[in-house]
Amino acid sequence: xxxxxxxxxxxxxxxxxxxxxxxxxxxxxxxxxxxxxxxxxxxxxxxxxxxxxxxxxxxxxxxxxxxxxxxxxxxxxxxxxxxxxxxxxxxxxxxxxxxxxxxxxxxxxxxxxxxxxxxxxxxxxxxxxxxxxxxxxxxxxxxxxxxxxxxxxxxxxxxxxxxxxxxxxxxxxxxxxxxxxxxxxxxxxxxxxxxxxxxxxxxxxxxxxxxxxxxxxxxxxxxxxxxxxxxxxxxxxxxxxxxxxxxxxxxxxxxxxxxxxxxxxxxxxxxxxxxxxxxxxxxxxxxxxxxxxxxxxxxxxxxxxxxxxxxxxxxxxxxxxxxxxxxxxxxxxxxxxxxxxxxxxxx
Amino acid sequence: xxxxxxxxxxxxxxxxxxxxxxxxxxxxxxxxxxxxxxxxxxxxxxxxxxxxxxxxxxxxxxxxxxxxxxxxxxxxxxxxxxxxxxxxxxxxxxxxxxxxxxxxxxxxxxxxxxxxxxxxxxxxxxxxxxxxxxxxxxxxxxxxxxxxxxxxxxxxxxxxxxxxxxxxxxxxxxxxxxxxxxxxxxxxxxxxxxxxxxxxxxxxxxxxxxxxxxxxxxxxxxxxxxxxxxxxxxxxxxxxxxxxxxxxxxxxxxxxxxxxxxxxxxxxxxxxxxxxxxxxxxxxxxxxxxxxxxxxxxxxxxxxxxxxxxxxxxxxxxxxxxxxxxxxxxxxxxxxxxxxxxxxxxxxxxxxxxxxxxxxxxxxxxxxxxxxxxxxxxxxx
Numbered sequence: 001x002x003x004x005x006x007x008x009x010x011x012x013x014x015x016x017x018x019x020x021x022x023x024x025x026x027x028x029x030x031x032x033x034x035x036x037x038x039x040x041x042x043x044x045x046x047x048x049x050x051x052x053x054x055x056x057x058x059x060x061x062x063x064x065x066x067x068x069x070x071x072x073x074x075x076x077x078x079x080x081x082x083x084x085x086x087x088x089x090x091x092x093x094x095x096x097x098x099x100x101x102x103x104x105x106x107x108x109x110x111x112x113x114x115x116x117x118x119x120x121x122x123x124x125x126x127x128x129x130x131x132x133x134x135x136x137x138x139x140x141x142x143x144x145x146x147x148x149x150x151x152x153x154x155x156x157x158x159x160x161x162x163x164x165x166x167x168x169x170x171x172x173x174x175x176x177x178x179x180x181x182x183x184x185x186x187x188x189x190x191x192x193x194x195x196x197x198x199x200x201x202x203x204x205x206x207x208x209x210x211x212x213x214x215x216x217x218x219x220x221x222x223x224x225x226x227x228x229x230x231x232x233x234x235x236x237x238x239x240x241x242x243x244x245x246x247x248x249x250x251x252x253x254x255x256x257x258x259x260x261x262x263x264x265x266x267x268x269x270x271x272x273x274x275x276x277x278x279x280x281x282x283x284x285x286x287x288x289x290x291x292x293x294x295x296x297x298x299x300x301x302x303x304x305x306x307x308x309x310x311x312x313x314x315x316x317x318x319x320x321x322x323x324x325x326x327x328x329x330x331x332x333x334x335x336x337x338x339x340x341x342x343x344x345x346x347x
Numbered sequence: 348x349x350x351x352x353x354x355x356x357x358x359x360x361x362x363x364x365x366x367x368x369x370x371x372x373x374x375x376x377x378x379x380x381x382x383x384x385x386x387x388x389x390x391x392x393x394x395x396x397x398x399x400x401x402x403x404x405x406x407x408x409x410x411x412x413x414x415x416x417x418x419x420x421x422x423x424x425x426x427x428x429x430x431x432x433x434x435x436x437x438x439x440x441x442x443x444x445x446x447x448x449x450x451x452x453x454x455x456x457x458x459x460x461x462x463x464x465x466x467x468x469x470x471x472x473x474x475x476x477x478x479x480x481x482x483x484x485x486x487x488x489x490x491x492x493x494x495x496x497x498x499x500x501x502x503x504x505x506x507x508x509x510x511x512x513x514x515x516x517x518x519x520x521x522x523x524x525x526x527x528x529x530x531x532x533x534x535x536x537x538x539x540x541x542x543x544x545x546x547x548x549x550x551x552x553x554x555x556x557x558x559x560x561x562x563x564x565x566x567x568x569x570x571x572x573x574x575x576x577x578x579x580x581x582x583x584x585x586x587x588x589x590x591x592x593x594x595x596x597x598x599x600x601x602x603x604x605x606x607x608x609x610x611x612x613x614x615x616x617x618x619x620x621x622x623x624x625x626x627x628x629x630x631x632x633x634x635x636x637x638x639x640x641x642x643x644x645x646x647x648x649x650x651x652x653x654x655x656x657x658x659x660x661x662x663x664x665x666x667x668x669x670x671x672x673x674x675x676x677x678x679x680x681x682x683x684x685x686x687x688x689x690x691x692x693x694x695x696x697x698x699x700x701x702x703x704x705x706x707x708x709x710x711x712x713x714x715x716x717x718x719x720x721x722x723x724x725x726x727x728x
Contacts, residue, residue: 079626118622124623126620126623141629173376184623187627
């Protein structure tokens with residue numbers, strides 16, 4: 001692994017690996033007729049999202065359930081076909097390509113460089129395959145390794161994620177959730193990808209195991225200069241691992257900044273509410289709790305103006321009518337709130 | 348790297364894998380779970396026995412099922428006795444002789460047991476000649492009376508032409524049991540191909556196939572079978588007719604299976620491990636064959652097992668109604684057809700025993716299917 005993992009590119013954090021421009025992922029809502037379906041409306045799961053990830057950087061994507069963070073991740077990896085927008089990716093072999101335009105066969109080549117770690121370690125491993133088959137499958141499918149070389153590589157990968165190579169001939173059902181997640185990580189690493197989309201990789205695990213898997217991800221990132229798009233709803237996890245954080249609400253990014261900046265200098269009321277709702281491990285450190293009222297807005301039928309205004313305690317009439325743009329409030333700190341400068345937000 | 352992996356090795360020792368030192372394959376897990384289902388195990392043994400007997404029907408049956416005997420019409424089932432003609436105990440089983448009497452009032456012929464005559468039963472004995480699987484001549488039977496003996500052995504009685512019911516039921520099993528398997532196999536192919544197309548591609552293909560399935564399922568089955576079997580040319584030889592019936596049963600039988608396969612495809616298409624396989628560079632064909640089909644195959648086998656009885660019953664009903672197979676072919680339905688008159692019910696109820704064979708087979712298949720279905724998912728969380 002050690003020699004193969006190091007790619008020839010420079011590893012400075014100024015080199016943009018992935019650039020997502022105005023990504024839209026709308027799912028049609030059908031009205032079922034006898035023979036034909038009619039499109040009645042669209043769920044705008046991802047609506048005009050733009051961000052970029054530098055090489056060897058970890059970008060966190062946070063938000064409530066249903067805010068479109070998983071959909072964004074899956075659209076980036078082209079598990080879905082995006083409705084509109086560009087996904088510019090610097091591929092080692094092909095140079096810069098727009099993933100949104102590629103055919104499935106062309107995507108197959110790109111998947112050598114983009115992999116995914118799934119949320120549910122139970123459903124993401126085929127129960128009828130041994131570890132060797134699961135972890136070795138990418139290498140086999142792309143015809144990279146075969147036979148005993150494949151076995152050696154699988155053993156190396158298993159050791160790398162903290163599993164014994166002797167487990168190779170076992171089936172996933174013999175392992176705990178945390179171990180299964182390690183298997184998933186080994187599979188994602190097998191092709192030495194440049195970008196790994198981590199879709200809530202620890203949220204299905206016990207808290208005690210979460211830390212181990214997070215540390216593994218962090219160690220691997222440091223060791224191989226990996227780039228993560230790290231999707232999570234857990235702010236403490238994001239704070240621990242990410243260089244930059246993007247906050248999503250109803251399909252849009254409402255705030256994006258470096259982790260320190262975001263946690264210390266909040267510019268959007270939604271981020272404030274999100275941060276204050278996270279439980280604090282210290283019982284004496286009681287802060288004022290900014291409770292979120294109401295439900296998450298319906299992505300098929302979003303409110304007018306700022307999507308967050310029905311739940312925002314600072315909302316004014318302007319918020320009801322005008323949609324705020326994502327703008328650079330302080331250097332490299334973007335937020336979409338009309339009153340980002342005026343409000344003094346803290347969590 | 349070395350220290351990193353050592354560290355990680357040290358953290359997680361709460362292994363499930365640690366406890367069970369040996370590795371169980373999914374197949375082993377299924378077998379263990381299936382073994383716990385005792386009724387299904389017994390059913391499986393009964394069915395295996397039935398199929399083995401049907402396979403060696405010429406050898407197992409004591410007589411040629413076509414051999415008529417004018418002197419032994421409507422003989423009731425004989426009892427096996429260990430007391431020989433001299434009233435002494437004998438280790439060898441035997442059957443008593445029969446005395447034919449005519450009722451002076453009704454002129455009905457009846458048989459009485461003559462305890463003074465005792466015919467010993469021999470095992471692996473020479474009897475009626477037959478051609479094993481049409482390949483070689485033989486006259487060895489599993490059991491029967493001595494070739495020179497003038498007695499008869501009708502453990503389940505004889506029919507209106509004096510033919511042995513045991514041999515006829517055993518020979519009938521050949522057709523009745525195989526038609527289920529063959530027909531289900533054809534249904535399986537149709538169901539997986541059409542259901543798979545429907546589920547994997549969706550859209551218009553799905554729509555058309557689903558409407559066809561709904562149409563077929565909405566037609567009452569018995570009239571449709573009748574119409575289709577009536578359409579079989581009457582001049583066809585019996586073997587061709589047998590395959591014709593098989594085909595009819597499977598053309599109508601694949602719909603349920605097609606729906607199941609489609610549903611499985613639809614749900615599996617969105618499973619994470621299927622997406623993971625695609626991200627691992629697996630092409631459509633490999634995704635389907637390596638990842639999707641194995642994960643629903645056990646369910647399909649279980650539901651196939653549950654659909655075999657329906658087909659056996661369908662063949663029986665068709666033949667019973669005189670629309671399926673006919674004399675001289677022997678199937679359980681044909682045998683039951685001969686029993687469908689009041690004389691049989693009143694005077695020779697043993698001619699309805701083939702019905703019991705049908706009931707046992709159907710029940711056994713149902714229990715076996717239940718057991719398989721429960722065992723099919725050893726990963727149930």
